[in-house]
Amino acid sequence: MILLDGKKTSADLKVEIAESVKKLKTEGKKTPHLAAILVGTDGASMTYVNAKVKACELVGFNSTLIDLPEETSEETLLKEIQNLNNNNDIDGFIIQLPLPKHINEQNVLMAVNPDKDVDGFHPTNVGKMTLDLPSFLPATPFGILELLERYNVETSGKHVVVIGRSHIVGRPMSILMSQKRPAGNATVTVAHSRTKNLKEFTLQADIIIAALGIPEFLTGDMIKDGVTIIDVGITRVEDATKKRGYRLAGDVDFKSVSPKSAFITPVPGGVGPMTIAMLLKNTLLACERKS
Ligand SMILES: Nc1nc(=O)c2c([nH]1)NC[C@@H]1CN(c3ccc(C(=O)N[C@@H](CCC(=O)O)C(=O)O)cc3)C=[N+]21
Structure with a gap:
């Protein structure tokens, strides 16, 4: 029995990514910047989002965490998404799932600019994946x-x-x-x-x-x-x-x-x-x- 060691493999990948970030910097290019939106205070979701922010620091990315209260309206969340879509410094962002029940997940995922959809959940990316075209894989x-x-x-x-x-x-x-x-x-x-x-x-x-x-x-x-x-x-x-x-x-x-x-x-x-x-x-x- 051989263990597929995700901890070690992910550490190897992070070293590779950190090297690419350094290379971008020496070429005078921008530093990758990931943003995450978290709605509510679910314990597991907070753990995962914090782990993502920590991983960004480790590889030399910039990161932004947008923490919204549980009662945030769908409209407010959609506005936050537009802000990230329009912010040129943000290369990619995710909306941590699951969302509170009063928010329509499909509406939210469709609002993300597919070029910044690093979760690969937008229908455009799902379609491209299915057709084997370049996309973001989930x-x-x-x-x-x-x-x-x-x-x-x-x-x-x-x-x-x-x-x-x-x-x-x-x-x-x-x-x-x-x-x-x-x-x-x-x-x-x-x-x-x-x-x-x-x-x-x-x-x-x-x-x-x-x-x-x-x-x-x-x-x-x-x-x-x-x-x-x-x-x-x-x-x-x-x-x-x-x-x-x-x-x-x-x-x-x-x-x-x-x-x-x-x-x-x-x-x-x-x-x-x-x-x-x-x-x-x-x-x-x-x-x-x-x-
Ligand atoms: N928009 C969105 N994108 C996601 O990618 C996404 C999401 N929503 N919602 C929830 C799931 C779950 N998920 C995990 C990420 C890391 C660990 C992870 O690192 N787990 C550690 C243990 C962490 C712990 O101590 O709880 C491990 O398996 O070794 C687990 C689960 C990402 N998800």
């Missing part, structure tokens, strides 16, 4: 492709079972891995909450992407020997023995699944850190595309 799927590539996991002709069909992970992952590209050329099955006899599919899978958001859902009896496992889940589960009062659980039961796996991502330290690294990568690309 950070989590992009990070998974990068991990598979850097560890030389064979995907061509393999059967990938994606569990989950979310717009930010499952759906784009299924599209990307079926495309003609590095870490692509796979035969892809998309499974979801209405799938019948899921185990019949997972038992056939060479690679499983677990992105359904149910802690420890995938168990050892559901997989064959030698499978590659990508665990996208990250749920805070109450645990009084931990100092924060919770532990982080993936969608995979690591204990029963890892002994049968050829490659597997841990949680934490797997897909999560890669997501942040690829957001930086997209911001660097956005900055370079401008100049």
Whole structure:
């Protein structure tokens, strides 16, 4: 069993990105600048956004955090987005999801200038991705492709079972891995909450992407020997023995699944850190595309 070490790989990527930033500076070009909008005070969202700001500092990017109260109206949020669209110093920005229930997510994502949409959530970027045109790839799927590539996991002709069909992970992952590209050329099955006899599919899978958001859902009896496992889940589960009062659980039961796996991502330290690294990568690309 080989661990797909997202913590180490993301650290390598950040070193590469920091070198590119230095090079931009010596060429007299601008420093990449990422902004993030956070609405509300959800604990996990605050952790992730702060991690993104910290990562920016590490690679030499400028960063701006726009903190808005939970009760912010959709109109106000749309105005903030226009400000970022019009601000020439901002190369890319993200709106941390999920948003409060009174705000229409689709309206908000559509308001982002696609050239600054480093999350890759705007329909223009989703369409370009689907057509295999240059775009911003959504950070989590992009990070998974990068991990598979850097560890030389064979995907061509393999059967990938994606569990989950979310717009930010499952759906784009299924599209990307079926495309003609590095870490692509796979035969892809998309499974979801209405799938019948899921185990019949997972038992056939060479690679499983677990992105359904149910802690420890995938168990050892559901997989064959030698499978590659990508665990996208990250749920805070109450645990009084931990100092924060919770532990982080993936969608995979690591204990029963890892002994049968050829490659597997841990949680934490797997897909999560890669997501942040690829957001930086997209911001660097956005900055370079401008100049
Ligand atoms: N517009 C938007 N873009 C996102 O990319 C986005 C989002 N909204 N909303 C929420 C999800 C989730 N997400 C994570 C990022 C980093 C870790 C991460 O670094 N996790 C650490 C542990 C962090 C901890 O201690 O909680 C790890 O897995 O090792 C996890 C999850 C980005 N998301």
